[in-house]
Amino acid sequence: MALFLLERVSPYPVDQSWRRLTDWQRHADVVPLTRVTVVTAPPTHEGTLFVARSGIGPVAFDDPMEVVTWQPPGDGVPGMCRLVKRGSFVTGWAEIEVHAEDGGGSRVMWREEIRVRLLPGFLDRGLAWTGRWMFGRAAERLLRRP
Numbered sequence: 001m002a003l004f005l006l007e008r009v010s011p012y013p014v015d016q017s018w019r020r021l022t023d024w025q026r027h028a029d030v031v032p033l034t035r036v037t038v039v040t041a042p043p044t045h046e047g048t049l050f051v052a053r054s055g056i057g058p059v060a061f062d063d064p065m066e067v068v069t070w071q072p073p074g075d076g077v078p079g080m081c082r083l084v085k086r087g088s089f090v091t092g093w094a095e096i097e098v099h100a101e102d103g104g105g106s107r108v109m110w111r112e113e114i115r116v117r118l119l120p121g122f123l124d125r126g127l128a129w130t131g132r133w134m135f136g137r138a139a140e141r142l143l144r145r146p
Contacts, residue, residue, distance in 0.1 A: 001092070001113055001114070001115050001121075001124060002113070002114050002115070002124040002125070002127035002128035002131060003111075003112070003113045003128060004111070004112055004128040004129075004131050004132040004135075005109065005110070005111050005112075005132075006109075006110050006132050006135060006136045006139065007107060007108065007109050007110075008107070008108045008110075008136065008139045008140060008143060009101060009105060009106070009107055009108075010098075010105055010106045010107075010108060010143040011105050011143075011145065012105065012106060012143065013100070013104055013105070013106060014073040014078065014079060014098050014099065014100050014106045015072075015073055015074075015079075016106075017098045017106040017108060017143060018072060018073050018079040018098045018106075020142045020143055021096055021098065021108065021139065021142055021143070022044055022079075022081055022096070023142075024036050024038050024044070024048075024050045025037075025038060026142060027052065027138060027142070028052070029141075030137070030138045030141035030142055031052070031054070031134070031138050033054055033055055033056060033060075034052050034053065034054040035052070035053050036050055036051070036052050036053075037050060037051050037053070038050040039051065044067060044070060045067065045070050046067055046068060046069065046070045047066065047067065048066070048067040048070070049064065049065070049066050049067075050064075050065055051063065051064045051065070052065070061087070061089045061090065062087060062089075063085060063087050063089075063090045064085070064086045064087050065083045065084065065085050065086065065094075066083065066084050066086055067081060067082070067083055068082050068083070068084050069081060069082035069095075073098055073100075076100070078097055078098055078099040078100070079096075079097065079098040080095065080096070080097045080098075081095065081096045081097075082094070082095045083095075083096075085114070088117065089116065089117050090114060090115070090116055090117070091114075091115045091117075092112065092113040092114040092115050093112070093113055094110065094111065094112040094113075095109075095110070095111045095112070096108065096109075096110050097109040097110075108139055108143070110135055110136075110139060112131055112135065114127065114128075114131055
């Protein structure tokens with residue numbers, strides 16, 4: 001099990017940062033060799049299912065996820081979303097929080113616990129580092145001005 005936390009500051013207000021981070025299909029635009037299919041009808045809610053397929057051809061895997069907590073931001077309350085990874089190869093969970101920052105921007109906190117089947121535990125530190133780097137880059141790209 002690899003656990004990591006990353007934080008990013010966005011120039012966008014909370015609601016805009018929230019929309020950018022929780023538009024699941026946009027993640028495919030910023031995570032290499034990945035496409036995302038949302039299985040349930042919009043809008044996102046508790047119970048929304050989506051699948052990220054990563055890799056090329058036969059060297060690819062599905063990462064099915066379910067939204068188990070969905071609390072969009074509003075009235076000074078930060079947004080919080082919790083996903084549970086339901087795959088047979090990758091399991092764990094992710095939480096995305098978006099808080100208001102002084103001056104109109106927002107602060108994003110992304111926590112994730114990831115397990116990769118058959119990966120020995122001594123590689124967890126490297127997996128956490130890789131996850132922090134990869135998802136940090138993804139968050140930065142999702143929050144980048146158009």
